[in-house]
Amino acid sequence: MISLRGVTKLYGTVIGVNDVSVDLGAGAYGLLGPNGAGKTTFLGLVTGQLRPSMGKVRVFGERPFFNPRVLRRIGLCPASDITERAMSARDWVRYLVRLSGFTPAAAALRADRTLEQVGLGEAARRPLSTLSKGMRQRAKLAGAIAHDPDLLVLDEPFDGLDPVARHELVSLVRRWARSRSLLVASHLLHEVEALDAGLAVILGGRLVASGTVEEVRRLIDTLPSEVRVVCDAPRRLAEMACASPEADAVRFVGTDTFVVDTRAPVALAERIGAAASAEGILVRELVPGDRSLEGIFGRLVQIHRGEAS
Amino acid sequence: MTTPPVDIPDADRRAPLPALASIAAVAGFQLARLLTPPRLALAAIGIVFPTAVLAAAVNGIGTSIEPRLGIPMLYLLIPEMVCMLGLLVTMSPLVADELERGTWVHVAVRPGGRRGLLLGTWLAAVIWSGAVALAALALAILSDCIEGGARVAGTFAVLILLSCMGRAALFALPAVIVPKRALVASVGVALVIEYLAGLIPAVVNQFTVSLRLRTLLVAWTGLRRDIPAEFQLLVDINRPWYQVSAVLVLTAVFLAIAWAILEWRQFPPSDES
Structure with a gap:
């Protein structure tokens, strides 16, 4: 047509x-x-x-x-x-x-x-x-x-x-x-x-x-994304995040922030939140990666151009 | 054996001449759009203004204006000024209005929509401006400001019709070439082509409507013999039928060029409101 x-x-x-x-x-x-x-x-x-x-x-x-x-x-x-x-x-x-x-x-x-x-x-x-x-x-x-x-x-x-x-x-x-x-x-x-x-x-x-x-x-759903966490015990919480199957990689940004690469940002954010609550860690920010349509489009165009896998 | 006629449901009936049907549809639509208080007020001014000017002249000289002066005055006021102003406001916004109102895309996506828009708007402009000019003529004649004015009514009616047809087609060109500056461009076209080039006694004035109208005016009202020799160059030597044909040919040529341009034009989404 x-x-x-x-x-x-x-x-x-x-x-x-x-x-x-x-x-x-x-x-x-x-x-x-x-x-x-x-x-x-x-x-x-x-x-x-x-x-x-x-x-x-x-x-x-x-x-x-x-x-x-x-x-x-x-x-x-x-x-x-x-x-x-x-x-x-x-x-x-x-x-x-x-x-x-x-x-x-x-x-x-x-x-x-x-x-x-x-x-x-x-x-x-x-x-x-x-x-x-x-x-x-x-x-x-x-x-x-x-x-x-x-x-x-x-x-x-x-x-x-x-x-x-x-x-x-x-x-x-x-x-x-x-x-x-x-x-x-x-x-x-x-x-x-x-x-x-x-x-x-x-x-x-x-x-x-x-x-x-x-x-x-x-x-x-398979697009790579990330979860950004700001808390008072980043190394302990990052360790727990690493243990979850959704986490691909972890990197630290400053003294109180870490970022986890993932393909399931919402599930991972929920898991990190639950772990922080169980361990009594104060989380000031827990931000799943940009899953807005613009964010997704941005990732799609990166894939299209061969700039991301 | 004859085949029984195919029963076409009423809702499926297509116009026998779809091109004419869309022209008529656009003309009706444009005329309905013109029926607004500001446009009607403008039309009323156009109807009254020539008589007001003639009445002021009569008041000044204390008697009816003699034909040698009155007929050229009437010509300048009605087939030139009233027609021209009417056409400027009706024909110039041909495309710009559609783009501003967001209706362009509705029309352009119809088969023959662009052609219908051009010719329908041209027809509406001729009807509207012609009607205003004819009403102005009727009022001017009824006011009895010009001696024997009624004798030239028929001549002026034809001049009005030809003026509207030719100039509406001429103004279609700036309307499709520079839609967003069409009014200014049309005024420029009127001044440069119709009034400047039209008065140059050379080949260039052969392509103007004003030369044809002036020639018809002096031929049909008997003013040719009254024109001083140096002004004879401002009118054509050919016979009236030639002048009428020339206006019709110019109208067809202007519209054909405007149509070709309009069919080929693209308006990016940002041009629409």
Whole structure:
């Protein structure tokens, strides 16, 4: 469905995506990466908004840029909010469907049907300015799917939504993805996980990992990390930490601090905490390594570049 | 034996001419966007201003303005000034507005969306500016400030239409080339191309709308014989049908160039709000 071969996109001297090669068959995929990683550029290339500076992009076997055949089969829900606040959701969706080449009557039917599907049937005639952020997101989704695309592309669809609205939107998208293909860009792993989608992890414009959620999780779990401990008896506590199977190596930093290299930082931190409590050692700091998504991405890109094992 | 007609569900009906359908959709959308109090106030000023100027002149001289002076005044006030200002505010933000409002990506991802945006906005600009200019013309004629003004109403209506068509297409160029500076660039284009190059009696003025409109004005209102010899160089010698065709050709060429540029343009995500 989507194929990128050695694709690089430059904005002057700034790199949007860097030498990306990936094949995504029909199905649901999450494009995961921190803000500024190149996700929107990736989506821009797939949806024919941008031309690659180098390499080839193919969607449904064809070049998407300036290609109505491909564009007809794509629905895009961009990250930006709808700013046509005076317009109703119904008029907005009708406008987009008409732009896809349908008659005004067909556009009206499709807009009503789709707004009903996304749960905006009753609010469809209200101005967008009076709708909540979650409702506007659903209106945006309706605009992206009302022309029946084969591939739905969503850019940060859950940003700024409260948990209830997020849950509703996830259910909607999951339902839609049962019969069509889906590509969702997000910087939150659990959002993509909730969609049962395959993963492609992007950082600094580079594709650093791809596979199923389990495969990427496994990879994340095996990444080397560390636990930093500040206490009043570092040598005694380090000795106990060394005895645990999670510890790979220990080094001392100053007189009251030691750092343990590990691949299971959370389990090791719990073990060290329990040992300190049992021995009556005062622990002032117990910090498992950076397992935030940015931290994990950082490690992934190091592995990708061959700077870490 | 004939094949029974295929029953297409209503919701699946595609417009017979999708290109025209998207142009009409964008034109309707843009006209709806123009119906805001500030834009309507601006339109009202555009409608009243020419009559106010003519009335002030009548007040000064104490009688209706004679056609030799009144017709050129009316021409400068309506097909030139009112049309030009109307087109500047409707056509220049062609791309910039979409980028600022975050609607560009919604339009650009539709098949033929960019073309629809260009031609639909052009159509909306022509309708809006043309309607304002025609209303201004009607008011000016009804005010009876110019002697026999009603006799040139038809001529002015055509000049207004041609002015709007040609100049909206001309302003599409800066709008797609430098979207974020389109208004300033369009004013520059108007001054340099339409008013400076348009007044140079050389090949360069053949590519301006203003030469064609001036020529049509003097040909259709009988002013040609009143023009002093040294000003004859400021109008073309060809017949009116040639001038009308030239405006239509220039319009088509400007729009084709703007379309080619717009289809090829990319806007990085940072350009969108």
